[in-house]
Amino acid sequence: MELTTVWFILIAVLWCGYFLLEGFDFGVGMLLPVLGRDDRERRLLINTIGPVWDGNEVWLLVAGGATFAAFPEWYATLFSGFYLPLLLILVALILRGLAFEYRGKSDSPQWKRYWDWAIIGGSIVPAVLWGVAFGNIVRGVPISAEHEYVGGFFNLLNPYALVGGLTTTSLFLLHGAVFLALKTDGEIRARAGAVAVRVAVPAVVLAAGFLLWTQLTHSDVWGWVLSGAAAAALIAGVLAARARREGWAFICTGATIVLAVAALFVTLFPDVMPTTLAGGDSLTTTNAASTPYTLKVMTWVAVCFTPIVLAYQAWTYWVFRRRLRVEHIPAGGH
Template identity: 60%
Template sequence: MELSTIWFILIAVLWIGYFCLEGFDYGVGMLLPVLGRDEPGADVASADGATAHTGETRKRQMLSAIGPFWDGNEVWLLTAGGAIFAAFPHWYATLFSGFYLPLLLILVGLILRGIGLEYRGKVDSAAWRARMDTMVVVGSFVPALLWGVAFTNIVLGVPIDAEMEYVGGFWNLLGPVALLGGLTTLTLFLTHGALFVALKTDGQLRHDARALAIRLGLVAAVLAVAWLAILQARSGSGLSWAVTGIAAASLVGGLLMAGRGREGWAFTGTFAAIGLATASLFLALFPDVMPSSLDPAWSLTTQNASSSQKTLGIMTVVALVFTPIMLIYTSWSYWTFRKRVSGHHIPTQVHHAAVVEGDQVGAGR
């Protein structure tokens, strides 16, 4: 197997890891105002000793659940971008010049989200926390939508000329199928995030998140089937069609498990569905890395867009050393913070170091 093909596969794996892991972060962020509302009778103990929690308690449960993971999950994006830059410089140049505005909006969204998560607890003020929550929601919504738009365009093809340059405009990227792709990733990440909340929290929040995940998942399933069918019909292979079918079955299986209260298996189902759907896109794309809608001969491929064999060889050695380290660290962090975050882990008085920074209440217990 050629080194350029190996690096195409490695880049696909990095994007799969990013969407599977960061996807639930986006979902949790977008669901803050939906699941983070007051429960009936908040802060009033019932006869059996149970306590209904305020919206702030529920939000802090949600943020504590993703606190140990969200910034580490973004490493997958940085690594994927760096790998494209080093292994396929022509792909990187065409992609970042043609998709400049969408990628800029994604970057702004990630910055807003990071600020909201890191600084939410720095000031003990409801108004301050509301502003930070808005930044988290917007910063999660924008990438969740635009990644679907971007990848749809990459698979369908965009106007690239004989000089490997993008010659279209921003509005060329917002066709009906691309917008369908954006809505699909948005609803998939919402479903994934709701199931992560159900998996990582307890009490009424857990039940609300699981019920919401089922409703969102039904919408996501319909959109995903339509989106993937269109993309596979345009450029799919037998293998990519098969992977698409398994992805659909995984999503349906996850929703069935959610209906039975099996949050672990339900989350595994959406995790597999997102990963397999992403894999099917790369399978449909190969051997192109960025097809030209003007002339197939002008498409960027794993051959004409790659670095030299010497560069790819050096990168392969580096990847063999550092990829296992990243996987081991990621696995360790998820194992360490595997416990649920319950409402009683959240202090009533909010003096904070930020929840996502140091207040990983109960997460590792």
């Protein structure tokens, strides 16, 4: 297997990991005003992701760095063409990170309310825009023969990409609700389970519609297989959530996200960014790649350090595996 293909697969794995882990972070943030009826309950919700959210974002940093090093043409065209939505995602993630750190610095209800809205907005904006971005990557955008994006911002707001944004948002909401039902106990657990069941209907409809639209347009055999597996996992997750089997529900919703993202990358290959222009030139794993020497060095680095990072993150989740209750949150604390 060529190193260009290996790195395309590795980047796909990084995005799968990012959406799997950051997906429930976004879901928890979006559900903050729904499940948190008072400050103590909202602090409980934030504490469920407090030890892990920044580690989950490492997957995004590594995915971006790997794309820059392995496929610089892809990175340059992507960030120049998608500049505004990616900037909005970056600002939203910064504000959300600040909110986690600064929300408890004052007892003022107004102060906490402002940061709560930063968490909510910092979760909704990336959840929507990541779906829009990946929808456009798979669909194709106007790229010239010189590999330059020649469209505008409104080219990105096409029906297919917007459905992609709604799909990621609904899946992250479901994933977050299931995570909260798994990570909490008592009344919050019951509420989160009920929300998961309600969110499941639009999530199933949107995910099925988006994946079906994708495969009818591109008609890739493995894309059909992975899309079918994602649909089956999603239905199994919904049934598990209804039966209050939170562990299985979380595994299934996580598998749905991973399989759906994998289906998009399989459908995209060997392109990394197709063009919609008749005289344009699509970016592929071949013409967008770095030199063989660069890819070889990157491969050895990945082989050495990836197991360490995975082991550390797995250990973190194991340490903070206990369910949380409102009683664990001190009254009147930060």
